[in-house]
Amino acid sequence: MNHLEHSTEILATVLFACALVHTFMSSWFNRLAAKYPEGSLRENTLHFLGEVEIVFGLWAAIFLVAFGAMHGFARATAFLDSLSFTEPAFVFAIMVIAATRPVLTFSAQAMSKVSQKLAHILPLPGATSTFLVLLVAGPLAGSLITEPGAMTLTALLLHERILKHKCSEVFKYATLGLLFVNISIGGVLTPFAAPPVVMVASKWEWDLSHMLTHFGWRATLAVVINAVLVCAVFWKELSRMPAKTSTRSRSSTTKSDAPLWLVVIHLAFLLGVVASAHHMTVFCGLLLMFLGVTEITREFQDPLRLRESLLVAFFLAGLVVLGKEQEWWLRPLLSGASDQAMFWGATSLTAITDNAALTYLASQVPDLSESAKYAIVAGAVTGGGLTVIANAPNPAGYAILKDRYGTGGINPFKLFAAAVIPTLIAAACFSLPS
Numbered sequence: 482m483n484h485l486e487h488s489t490e491i492l493a494t495v496l497f498a499c500a501l502v503h504t505f506m507s508s509w510f511n512r513l514a515a516k517y518p519e520g521s522l523r524e525n526t527l528h529f530l531g532e533v534e535i536v537f538g539l540w541a542a543i544f545l546v547a548f549g550a551m552h553g554f555a556r557a558t559a560f561l562d563s564l565s566f567t568e569p570a571f572v573f574a575i576m577v578i579a580a581t582r583p584v585l586t587f588s589a590q591a592m593s594k595v596s597q598k599l600a601h602i603l604p605l606p607g608a609t610s611t612f613l614v615l616l617v618a619g620p621l622a623g624s625l626i627t628e629p630g631a632m633t634l635t636a637l638l639l640h641e642r643i644l645k646h647k648c649s650e651v652f653k654y655a656t657l658g659l660l661f662v663n664i665s666i667g668g669v670l671t672p673f674a675a676p677p678v679v680m681v682a683s684k685w686e687w688d689l690s691h692m693l694t695h696f697g698w699r700a701t702l703a704v705v706i707n708a709v710l711v712c713a714v715f716w717k718e719l720s721r722m723p724a725k726t727s728t729r730s731r732s733s734t735t736k737s738d739a740p741l742w743l744v745v746i747h748l749a750f751l752l753g754v755v756a757s758a759h760h761m762t763v764f765c766g767l768l769l770m771f772l773g774v775t776e777i778t779r780e781f782q783d784p785l786r787l788r789e790s791l792l793v794a795f796f797l798a799g800l801v802v803l804g805k806e807q808e809w810w811l812r813p814l815l816s817g818a819s820d821q822a823m824f825w826g827a828t829s830l831t832a833i834t835d836n837a838a839l840t841y842l843a844s845q846v847p848d849l850s851e852s853a854k855y856a857i858v859a860g861a862v863t864g865g866g867l868t869v870i871a872n873a874p875n876p877a878g879y880a881i882l883k884d885r886y887g888t889g890g891i892n893p894f895k896l897f898a899a900a901v902i903p904t905l906i907a908a909a910c911f912s913l914p915s
Contacts, residue, residue, distance in 0.1 A: 490806050492547055492644055493544055494551065495803075496541075500537050500540035500803065504868070504869060505649050507530075508889040510527050510528070511531035511888060512526040512666055525784060525888040534879070536793055537796050540550045540799065542800065548560060550648045562725065564802065566759075568837070568873055569801065571627075571629065571758050571764060572730075573793065574764050574768040575751070577768065579633040579634050579784040580637060580881075582599055582781065583743050583781065584751060585638070587744050607723065607724055610724070612656075613708055615638055615642070618662065620704050622770060626674075628664055628753070629873065631667065632878045633881070635664070637881055660864070661866030661872065661878065661900055662866075664866070665872045666911075667704050669691060669858075670701070671689055676874075677858060677862055678696075679837070696858075696862075699859075699911050699913055700910070702910050750771045750774070790877075800822060811830070811839065814826060820852045824908075824911075825862040827856070827860025828861075836872055836873075838857055838871055839857070867891065869896070
């Protein structure tokens with residue numbers, strides 16, 4: 482490697498660190514923006530800088546301009562062409578489809594039936610059974626409909642059924658930390674749903690049986706313990722919330738309920754996108770067809786969440802650009818360490834870099850033992866709820882829920898603190914012997 486290429490890697494790492502610091506400063510930018518007249522240039526600029534979803538895309542753009550200046554823009558274009566943006570595109574597609582009223586209403590009704598059954602079995606007051614079902618069934622469903630799909634649906638239902646009620650800030654952050662951690666570990670029952678597992682499953686020959694026996698039961702145990710613990714701590718608040726809440730948004734109150742045939746069509750598109758998650762050409766074509774269906778069935782639709790979905794995809798695309806150049810310091814850290822060190826190292830590093838990028842780099846390290854492979858992936862999914870950037874679906878949940886956290890938005894330090902205990906419980910479960 483020549484000096485110029487190493488300088489590029491160092492530049493990418495410095496800008497990656499700047500993006501990380503920027504992420505933690507987002508609430509500060511939002512508070513500062515509130516001091517200027519609404520609609521003014523300063524207010525708009527500061528509010529723009531306070532949008533977490535633009536952070537990594539913004540710093541990635543700076544990197545690409547610098548890359549082009551150092552190597553020539555033809556080389557910068559070739560670098561972009563060498564990257565895979567399938568995951569950002571997939572998250573965009575799944576968010577658009579999963580956030581439609583027919584899918585959301587169907588999911589809410591299914592969750593309601595399960596929570597009612599649970600309430601009959603156990604004497605759970607208020608919204609406790611709803612909360613428990615959302616934070617257990619939602620994340621575990623990610624092993625079938627993928628983690629981005631599960632995050633989108635669960636976050637939307639939490640937004641409309643739980644967080645719309647008056648509740649303490651501590652409860653809100655406990656819920657967010659629980660959601661992020663449970664989603665990160667809830668998708669590991671299968672080899673095709675969690676991004677960090679997808680990155681290694683084929684190369685390491687991890688099939689469904691392997692995932693269920695090595696990861697599945699431990700993840701399920703952790704998801705249930707985490708949800709029950711939060712329910713127990715915030716029992717009084719959940720008890721005060723009504724057991725039944727309408728999931729309709731204000732914009733849908735004058736529209737007709739979606740007929741069954743339309744719900745089936747929406748679910749078919751959702752499953753089609755999930756099934757083609759690794760083939761961008763296929764799921765992008767399905768998304769375009771889906772947009773046509775929503776246009777001719779407008780009377781049963783709410784406005785599509787295109788803006789939120791695009792911002793999340795932009796965030797992840799920026800992470801792909803900057804994350805690619807972190808291999809020079811990540812790979813040595815993953816080589817030659819003990820299994821225990823790899824587990825806790827992966828858990829910690831995941832907080833500052835996407836866990837899928839981390840496991841991808843691990844897959845490039847030759848001659849890893851089976852125990853080391855398990856330690857890296859288990860650590861990567863365990864730490865996936867500590868920050869917004871730790872797990873690919875997290876920005877989707879952030880975008881959906883941030884308006885429930887006041888004008889300053891979600892505070893990343895409070896999110897980290899709220900996710901620590903669920904993360905430690907997940908770590909304990911993944912450390913259990915076979």
